[in-house]
Amino acid sequence: MSAEPAEIRAALEPLEGRLVDTVVALDFDGVLAPIVERPEDATALPGTTATLRSLVERVAQIAVVTGRPATDAVRLGALDTVPGVVVLGHYGLQRWDAGRLDSPDLEVGVPIVRERAFELAATRPGVYVEDKGHSVALHTRNAADPGGVLEDLRPHAEALAAENGLQLTPGRFVLELRPAGVDKGAALRSLVEQTGATAVLYAGDDLGDLPAVTAVRELAASGVIGLVVCADAEEASAELRTAADLVVDGPAGVQEVLRELATLAS
Numbered sequence: 684m685s686a687e688p689a690e691i692r693a694a695l696e697p698l699e700g701r702l703v704d705t706v707v708a709l710d711f712d713g714v715l716a717p718i719v720e721r722p723e724d725a726t727a728l729p730g731t732t733a734t735l736r737s738l739v740e741r742v743a744q745i746a747v748v749t750g751r752p753a754t755d756a757v758r759l760g761a762l763d764t765v766p767g768v769v770v771l772g773h774y775g776l777q778r779w780d781a782g783r784l785d786s787p788d789l790e791v792g793v794p795i796v797r798e799r800a801f802e803l804a805a806t807r808p809g810v811y812v813e814d815k816g817h818s819v820a821l822h823t824r825n826a827a828d829p830g831g832v833l834e835d836l837r838p839h840a841e842a843l844a845a846e847n848g849l850q851l852t853p854g855r856f857v858l859e860l861r862p863a864g865v866d867k868g869a870a871l872r873s874l875v876e877q878t879g880a881t882a883v884l885y886a887g888d889d890l891g892d893l894p895a896v897t898a899v900r901e902l903a904a905s906g907v908i909g910l911v912v913c914a915d916a917e918e919a920s921a922e923l924r925t926a927a928d929l930v931v932d933g934p935a936g937v938q939e940v941l942r943e944l945a946t947l948a949s
């Protein structure tokens with residue numbers, strides 16, 4: 684059940700008077716953009732960029748932290764219309780900032796995995812391969828039995844990841860094969876360190892967001908005020924929902940939180 688406005692206000696209270704020292708980190712799919720059947724059709728909920736613009740100069744940093752390639756999230760979210768926002772793509776592997784993209788070289792295992800992913804999809808109707816350059820995602824949302832096909836694919840994906848030095852990250856009807864050694868938790872810790880922030884708000888919805896939740900809790904031990912928001916929906920991670928301080932109704936609920944945040948004193 685989504686938080687009432689009074690509950691949102693109460694949760695944000697510890698950030699009153701310290702906006703300027705707060706990092707606001709937001710997942711993209713399911714948090715800024717409603718979930719849709721085809722990844723390429725995702726787009727930020729109307730009002731997102733206006734809401735981000737109203738906040739961006741008042742906080743230490745707004746970052747979109749996503750499993751997408753950074754430039755995909757920028758394009759789908761029109762994030763280049765929000766000066767000051769940074770986008771950490773591929774779970775923190777890439778950084779996009781003011782039109783400049785920092786991205787490492789491709790992992791050697793990725794081309795092999797890509798080829799094999801297309802083979803696995805060819806024999807499973809409805810399975811879609813998202814070629815993300817640095818990673819490969821097998822989507823089952825449009826299969827007749829999305830959960831069943833995901834479980835059928837899982838051991839193949841696990842073996843492929845292990846054989847090619849990659850990491851398997853499951854998500855909402857998706858299995859992602861991606862470079863190991865990066866996650867949203869490490870990305871968030873770096874952001875807080877770089878900005879010297881004393882508070883952090885993180886909003887997520889899926890399994891790939893859990894390392895960021897751990898980071899928020901660990902940062903609290905060193906005095907950084909943390910608030911975790913779960914953008915809820917039928918498919919949101921139950922673990923994330925339980926771990927969150929505030930549960931709101933999908934991207935519309937996240938926008939409500941951000942609008943309320945913008946009313947706080949700096």
Ligand SMILES: O=P(O)(O)OC[C@H]1O[C@H](O[C@H]2O[C@H](CO)[C@@H](O)[C@H](O)[C@H]2O)[C@H](O)[C@@H](O)[C@@H]1O
Pocket residue numbers: 710711712713717718719720721722723725748749750751813815820822824854855856857859889891
């Ligand atoms: O970290 P995120 O920004 O949440 O990205 C995670 C993955 O999201 C995308 O897939 C999900 O959204 C799709 C569009 O709504 C949906 O069709 C799919 O079922 C979801 O799993 C994206 O396609 C992946 O590349 C991201 O890694």
